Amino acid sequence: MTTTQQTPATGEAFRLPDEYQDLRASVRAFAQQRLGPIAAEVDAADAFSPAAYRELTAAGFHALGVPERYSGAGADALAQAVAVEEIARVSAGISTVLTSNKLGVTPLLLGGTEEQRARYLPSVATGDVLCAYAISEREAGSDVAAMRCRAVRDGDGWRLDGTKSWITSAGEAGLLVVFAVTDPGAGSRSASAFLVEAADAGIAYGAPERKMGLHGSVTREVHLDGVRIPADRLLGERGRGVHLALATLDHTRVSIAAQAVGIAQGALDYAVGYVRERRQFGQAIAEFQGVQFMIADMAMAIEAARALAYRAAAAAQSGAPDLAFLGAAAKCLASDTAMSVTTDAVQLLGGAGYVRDHPVERMMRDAKITQIYEGTNQIQRVVMARALLKG
Structure with missing residues (x-):
């Protein structure tokens, strides 16, 4: 991952380069306009959504990690993380198209022959194969x-x-x-x-x-x-299947971290909008210090999780030797953050947060799986500890 050249004192040294900011804006606009209107419907139907898959494929966001030589976008690990985050901010369920494809593409890139890659990856790139x-x-x-x-x-x-x-x-x-x-x-x-x-x-x-x-x-x-x-x-x-499986998960856990960050950010955004409008005791509940403290803690945790997720994405892209540790740490921190933030978002909405008229209850349900799949967070801690003890 490249970084800008400004000094740390400006804060710009820790800002994503413009190409990633542009990608974020593009994916966010797409997600809000094309997926946002159907997110609640997809959740209620509790079934794979061909319509959402068509939307992702038409926009070219369904399998960003397929290299250009196989007709793919050739996006790096950080770009993929940004895309997953922004899709999950609107719908975690729909975002699994991206994470599922990465689970298939990554072992092909790590262990496949040129013939295997040429046979399958173009079809994934076009959306013909999930x-x-x-x-x-x-x-x-x-x-x-x-x-x-x-x-x-x-x-x-x-x-x-x-x-x-x-x-x-x-x-x-x-x-x-x-x-x-x-x-x-x-x-x-x-x-x-x-x-x-x-x-x-x-x-x-x-x-x-x-x-x-x-x-x-x-x-x-x-x-x-x-x-x-x-x-x-x-x-x-x-x-060498176990070796390939674990190497794949080192990379794909970065996507789950990004997915969790997106869920958490979506919940925070909605909660902030709600507390600004909801009035009790003659004022917006956003004016109460207890509410402000909750919002501040939620935002602080998300920023920390996002930074670690991007750090892990950079390690995945460069093939850094500490990827196993960073991937596990990012997935663990981000998913724990998503669970905490979505729970607090429901709390901030009170009774309204517990019903399906508002998306935070869906986000809370979605957040839980990020602590479980691609290795439970207890397993992530084992991975981290072993990496540290091995030096």
């Missing part, structure tokens, strides 16, 4: 090494059997990055990654999960029953 990342299982969430899904050699290809759980975009995605055990008993080298197409025979999906929040993003089980794929769908090296 990605899903299938690693979790009912008994293998944080403990990735405990997965039971199996991949065995079958002639000149592979046969996959097993069930993946809590898979974002399952049933809508045309491409799934699936992790399965290929070498039982080999410890951290027991699993491998595969590229599975939705059209492959033997794939079925469970009913959509009835989630607390993140409506507009479908979550299902993926059932693999004798799914046979050719040998060239092995992604990366055999036995």
Whole structure:
């Protein structure tokens, strides 16, 4: 990430370069004008929104990280974070199109062959294919090494059997990055990654999960029953699936941090507007010091979380050795901030905040998942501690 050349005394040294500011303005205007009017409807429907996906694709914001040589926008990690933040500020559920695609694009960029990238990434760039990342299982969430899904050699290809759980975009995605055990008993080298197409025979999906929040993003089980794929769908090296999965999450946790910042910012913005207008005891409740303290604390926490999210994005872009620590720290701080800020936003609206006439109750429900998926915040603390102890 580049920075401006002014001295720190001006404050400009910590300002995003104009290109990112311009991107923010563009995505914000798009989100407010095109997604804002349908955000409550998407949440109420509690289903994947083809209309929202079309809007994102038409605007070119659905998969910013696909490199230009594959017909993509070629946006860097910071630009992607800014875009996710601004979409999530309006609708966290819709923003998962961006995060789901990043979960598919990143392992292809990290471990895919040139032939694999050329085959799949252009379709992601055009919006013809949405990605899903299938690693979790009912008994293998944080403990990735405990997965039971199996991949065995079958002639000149592979046969996959097993069930993946809590898979974002399952049933809508045309491409799934699936992790399965290929070498039982080999410890951290027991699993491998595969590229599975939705059209492959033997794939079925469970009913959509009835989630607390993140409506507009479908979550299902993926059932693999004798799914046979050719040998060239092995992604990366055999036995290096866990390594690829963790390396991918180091990058994609930055997006979850940005998503959480966006949720929190949206809640703060709405709460500020509300307390300016709501009157009690003859004055706007914004005039009460207790309310002002809450608003100040919310804004302070968001600024800190945003700064760390952008710092982690810069580390992702440069391939910095401390990315694992920074990605985990950013995701952890930002998601905890989102939960705290949205809870306070509901409190500031009082009874009005608890009903669906106002978006803060949706934002509070959406914030919770950011503390859980792509590694719970307890796991993030384990990642951070291990990085520190290793020096």
